[in-house]
Amino acid sequence: MKQQLAVVQCTSLSLPDENKVQLDHLISQAVRQGAGLILLPEMCLSMDSRQYQNLANDPATIEWLADQATRHGVWLIAGAVPQPSPGNDTRVRSAQLVVNPEGELVARYDKIHLFDVDVNDSQGSYRESDTFSPGSDLVTVDTPFGRLGLSICFDLRFPEQFQALREKGADIILVPAAFTHTTGKAHWEVLLRARAIETQCFVLAANQCGWHDKKRQTWGHSMIISPWGEPLAKLEDEPGVAVFDIDLTELKQIRERMPLIRS
Numbered sequence: 492m493k494q495q496l497a498v499v500q501c502t503s504l505s506l507p508d509e510n511k512v513q514l515d516h517l518i519s520q521a522v523r524q525g526a527g528l529i530l531l532p533e534m535c536l537s538m539d540s541r542q543y544q545n546l547a548n549d550p551a552t553i554e555w556l557a558d559q560a561t562r563h564g565v566w567l568i569a570g571a572v573p574q575p576s577p578g579n580d581t582r583v584r585s586a587q588l589v590v591n592p593e594g595e596l597v598a599r600y601d602k603i604h605l606f607d608v609d610v611n612d613s614q615g616s617y618r619e620s621d622t623f624s625p626g627s628d629l630v631t632v633d634t635p636f637g638r639l640g641l642s643i644c645f646d647l648r649f650p651e652q653f654q655a656l657r658e659k660g661a662d663i664i665l666v667p668a669a670f671t672h673t674t675g676k677a678h679w680e681v682l683l684r685a686r687a688i689e690t691q692c693f694v695l696a697a698n699q700c701g702w703h704d705k706k707r708q709t710w711g712h713s714m715i716i717s718p719w720g721e722p723l724a725k726l727e728d729e730p731g732v733a734v735f736d737i738d739l740t741e742l743k744q745i746r747e748r749m750p751l752i753r754s
Contacts, residue, residue, distance in 0.1 A: 496636060496663070497526035497734040500713040500726045502701035505539035507546060511555060513730065518559055518567070521732040528566040528636050530697040532713070533585070533644050533669040536572055538703040540622050543573035547583040557594035564592045566634055570667020570697055571602060571643050576624040585623045587641050587667060589632050600641035601626025604649055612673040614706040619645075629655055637662030637739050640692065644668035647682050650689055657690040658752065662739055666696040675710020680722070688720040691746050693737050700728050718745045 499517045503510045514535060521529050536546055546552050552572055560567040567590045574586035585602035603626050605619040629652065630641045640661030646652050647666055656664055664686065670679050675698065687694040693716065700711030714725035715735045724733040746752075 494527055494636070495525045495734050495736045496528045496530075496695060496715065497521035497524065497732050498530045498695050498697035498713045498715060498726075499532065499535075499732050500698060500700050500711055501532060501535060501730045502703065503532070503535055503538045503699060504703060505537060505542060507536045507542060507552075510536050515559070517730065517732055518563065518565075521734060522563045522565060524732065524734045526565060526732075526734050528568070528634065530568045530665055530667060530695050531570045532697045532699045533571040533667045534573075534699070535570055535667075538669065538699065538707065543583050543622060547573040547575050553588065553590075553596060556588060556590050557596070560590040560592055561594040566591055566636070568639075568665060568667070570665075574599070574601075580624045582622055582624045584626060585619070585643060586626075587630075587643055587665070589639070589641070591634075598630055598632035598639075598641065600630035600643070601628070602643040602646065603627060603652065604645045606645040610671055610673050612671055613708065614671075617671075629659060631656060631659045631661050636737065637693075640664040642666055644670060647686065650686065653686045653690050653692075657692060661690070661692055662742055663693040663695060663737065664690060666694060667698075668696065669699040670710045672708040672710045675712065679710055679712055680714070683714065683716055684720040684722070687716040687718055689751075691718040691742065691749070691751060693718055693742065700726075700730060718742045
């Protein structure tokens with residue numbers, strides 16, 4: 492089993508098939524560098540809300556992820572892809588999907604905190620709740636690399652969610668995102684490092700980058716952070732991969748020397 496973990500940074504546009512070509516190249520690049528677990532950004536298959544219903548209802552969406560995982564023999568986590576909402580809600584869910592090397596969907600987390608904000612950028616206003624229904628359940632999943640705690644993008648601003656994941660036994664917290672250029676420049680790294688320090692977890696953050704249409708620009712700067720809050724590997728503002736061999740012994744030592752959760 493490959494022991495290195497990777498975050499992928501991409502510039503997803505509208506058409507899923509074109510985005511799959513870019514992702515295939517980046518996933519292969521991460522595998523060549525030895526990655527055994529690969530995290531993809533939020534809405535990696537399309538950043539166009541007009542595509543979301545089709546992606547949510549098409550079995551080929553998960554089949555493509557399963558094929559990538561089995562072909563490369565890796566754990567593949569699709570930061571967020573649209574999936575159907577329960578009940579009669581016509582909106583979709585922003586779902587983080589965890590696929591094992593056998594192509595099995597072993598965990599799903601539905602984004603809890605939706606990005607309904609006003610930002611001083613070209614788009615100006617974001618209302619995810621128009622398109623997505625919120626999830627409610629915290630999710631962790633055991634892997635050969637440690638226990639993963641799942642989150643998506645705007646969740647990063649809610650430390651209580653990350654603390655709850657730590658209390659559920661998370662060793663590594665995943666943060667796939669499409670953090671805007673404006674908010675990312677101001678807050679992305681400081682929030683990631685704070686969440687790592689508070690939870691004493693490794694944090695893997697895979698962000699979108701560049702321009703997705705005439706109005707929407709994301710920050711990039713994907714990174715892997717230690718439980719001490721140190722960036723171990725990071726990207727800038729272009730598509731690429733960052734890979735690092737995480738050692739859970741370091742996590743154990745930090746927690747023993749500075750116990751934040753006491754029985």
